[in-house]
Amino acid sequence: MPHGPPAAPILYTFPGEEPLVAALAEFIIKAQDEAIQKRDRFTLAVSGGSLAQHLAGLIGNPGVKWDKWHIFFADERCVPLDHEYSNYRLINEELLTKVDIPAEQVHAIDTSLLDDLDELADEYEQGLIREFANRETARFPVFDLILLGMGPDGHTASLFPGHALLTESDRWVAWIDDSPKPPPTRITLTFPVINHAHKCAFVATGAAKEDILHTVLDKPEEGLPSSRVRVAQPGMTYWFVDDAAAAKTEYLRTPFKA
Numbered sequence: 093m094p095h096g097p098p099a100a101p102i103l104y105t106f107p108g109e110e111p112l113v114a115a116l117a118e119f120i121i122k123a124q125d126e127a128i129q130k131r132d133r134f135t136l137a138v139s140g141g142s143l144a145q146h147l148a149g150l151i152g153n154p155g156v157k158w159d160k161w162h163i164f165f166a167d168e169r170c171v172p173l174d175h176e177y178s179n180y181r182l183i184n185e186e187l188l189t190k191v192d193i194p195a196e197q198v199h200a201i202d203t204s205l206l207d208d209l210d211e212l213a214d215e216y217e218q219g220l221i222r223e224f225a226n227r228e229t230a231r232f233p234v235f236d237l238i239l240l241g242m243g244p245d246g247h248t249a250s251l252f253p254g255h256a257l258l259t260e261s262d263r264w265v266a267w268i269d270d271s272p273k274p275p276p277t278r279i280t281l282t283f284p285v286i287n288h289a290h291k292c293a294f295v296a297t298g299a300a301k302e303d304i305l306h307t308v309l310d311k312p313e314e315g316l317p318s319s320r321v322r323v324a325q326p327g328m329t330y331w332f333v334d335d336a337a338a339a340k341t342e343y344l345r346t347p348f349k350a
């Protein structure tokens with residue numbers, strides 16, 4: 093896939109949770125259909141946090157072809173898979189246990205490597221290489237869709253403001269042991285991987301996000317991690333936001349159309 097400079101993100105706003113959840117499901121299913129048509133599979137990376145509950149529109153949705161889905165984690169906390177902090181546990185409880193996705197198509201971290209973060213991140217990267225090798229010729233894996241959240245400090249995945257990882261240009265998966273949001277040890281996809289996706293979509297809701305959304309969208313020159321998500325063309329970056337989170341941003345709204 094040829095990659096050009098990134099286009100400006102597209103902002104969709106919704107009056108509340110319900111229409112946002114419905115629109116997000118429609119958007120994901122469209123991305124799924126395009127991917128299956130071209131590649132007969134749908135590769136997705138998901139974050140933790142509140143994102144999981146915003147995926148509820150996929151449950152029981154006849155448009156979803158679960159057998160074609162291959163799910164990775166945009167970031168994961170380095171804890172056992174049944175730990176309260178585990179992103180896998182969260183997505184599993186909120187979504188995966190309620191749908192019919194083959195277990196081997198959900199790529200959790202290898203928790204036998206929790207004592208060696210280098211090995212853990214490397215093994216996760218190997219999983220990406222196994223998934224994407226021979227399917228894409230690009231230098232980086234090209235996910236069909238990456239779903240992200242945004243923290244109140246502007247972080248996304250486990251890419252935090254001011255962290256050395258913001259300039260990582262080589263690794264696909266990196267680890268950190270100094271996350272300001274607990275727990276401290278995490279692995280994360282890096283910016284080159286995120287920005288090579290076919291599509292990347294943020295979901296941010298609630299008044300607690302209004303200030304940071306204003307900074308991230310209206311002042312990208314401040315270089316906060318969420319502002320650095322700019323998918324290379326022909327890919328695109330999207331924001332799914334409720335009116336409460338969008339209260340302060342002056343960024344141009346686009347009417348939603350899947």
Ligand SMILES: O=C(O)[C@H](O)[C@@H](O)[C@H](O)[C@H](O)COP(=O)(O)O
Nearest residue numbers: 139140141142241242243248249
């Ligand atoms: O594992 C994590 O901590 C997340 O991947 C993180 O990047 C999250 O998406 C944001 O902190 C937003 O979280 P909320 O949506 O819960 O505010």
